[in-house]
Amino acid sequence: MPASGPVARRTLVLGAAAAAGTAALGGTASAAAFGWSDDGANYVIDTGAQLVFKVGKSNGDLTSLVYRGVEYQGYGGKNSHIESGLGSSTVTIGQSGSTILVSVTHGTLRHYYAARSGENNIYLWTNKADTSVSATRFILRVRAGLFLNDEPDSYTYAPTAIEASDVFAKSDGQTRSKHYSKLRVADYTHVGWSSGGVGLWIVRSNHEKASGGPFYRSLLRHQSADGGGLYEILYYGQNQTEPERFGLQGPYVIALTDGGAPSASLFPGTLTTPWADSLGMAGYVGASGRGRVAGVGITGRDTAYAYTVGLANSAAQYWGSARVSDGYFSIPGVLPGTYTLTVYKDELAVHTGTVTVTAGTTTTLNTIAIPASNDPSNATAIWRIGDWTGTPRGFKNAELMTYAHPSDVRAAPWTGNVVIGSGTETSAFPCYLWKDVNSGIVVYFRLTAAQAAAAHTLRIGVTTAYANGRPQVVVNDTWTSAIPSPPTQPGTRSLTNGSYRGNNHTFTYSVPASAWLTDTGAYNTLRINVVSGSGTTSYLSAGTSIDAIDLLA
Known part of the structure; x- marks a missing residue:
């Protein structure tokens, strides 16, 4: 319904075609009260279902999110918004049939909220045109006490900060951080919470304007004593492997449910929005x-x-x-x-x-x-630790490191040498090596007389590195490789914030026959040192993540 009083901002006139295509999506209900009003400071949108939300007229913040009469939005005096809030913006609203669109303009950035009649959903798009606006995420801030949990991305129970201001340790030695989502982008469609017969979710977009590809890992949500946050990350600087992309990203969806997961019809790859084709959003491209x-x-x-x-x-x-x-x-x-x-x-x-x-x-x-030849696993090897997958999967502590800090009490010791032929070569070898923690791990192996009489290529595959950490090898304490040049890797934290994903790289070392022991009953030793002049100490010293190690025949 149109505002009953004067409207401070211009009202958009949407194309009539926007009213078409009211296909049922998750959270549909009666649309008797569908419409919008102006309370002076906010545009108030009633979806005609069980959801009423407000958008600030001065800054485009989501200032209220009321579902079934309960307010979910906000904590610490903060609203939900792009980045940490855009500040002064031009905000307009318009309705055409079954669609209401709120448009926010801040410099070159455009942000949109759309509501559909009878749905408990808010559809969002963000168009970042350039670097003049620092807008890399949307954060939905959620009031404290509504969805308490103690998951890896939660730090509700007042733990102690152990790294920067975003990694914490509980009294029992387990670690928590908003970075510890466990998931790659390709692994999830939605993130949120369910409690008391209410589900609150953000359904991610298709990430066509994001960066990092399907295997990128980033924070998705957090929970603290102050409240919770759900994120749609459009670009995040930590362990980023690609330049930022620009343009319209979306829709991503804030979805309220009766406690279950959001409808699959909202998921990326499934969701279609023909009703948005004529809304006039900057950068929008329809099917x-x-x-x-x-x-x-x-x-x-x-x-x-x-x-x-x-x-x-x-x-x-x-x-x-x-x-x-x-x-x-x-x-x-x-x-x-x-x-x-x-x-x-x-x-x-x-x-x-x-x-x-x-x-x-x-x-x-x-x-x-x-x-x-494109798959390094096809090369004939005398021995191999792990397999070539672009991940440290199978190595010691690898799974845990996607949702915990290396200092976590649940981590197996990061030190310990490995014997080829033991049957535990991969599970005993640590997924990460650091200059200040476990540099110098030794691999023991035997060679036949024919193998010891020839030169061989040693390969060490890595998935990322911190502070230019890279492996230098020593064979039988007599032959030492040159220090390899560092490959291009992200310059931010990775190994301590739940991500091993960087730029896969293979180091090769040509080991001469003179380096091997001629006694076929004796164990050769391969010592792997981490070298770099960068980094600090402990788990923030120079380090790298292991993909595979093999000695070629």
């Missing part, structure tokens, strides 16, 4: 302006692993899973342009190519053949 990429299959795969196909250029990113049986993949909703196509075995790139996408059409690719 008709997008194309699809489909591949008939991928050969040369190791079927023990999942394969992912990614598309990326400077403007957008997308990904899809390859079918286990034959490698077929389909990636819809792609903006027109030319993309680098990458095939990942788990998280390791094993093929790259290019593909051009045209609006309204499907680009069909013939079978992609992965050359055997």
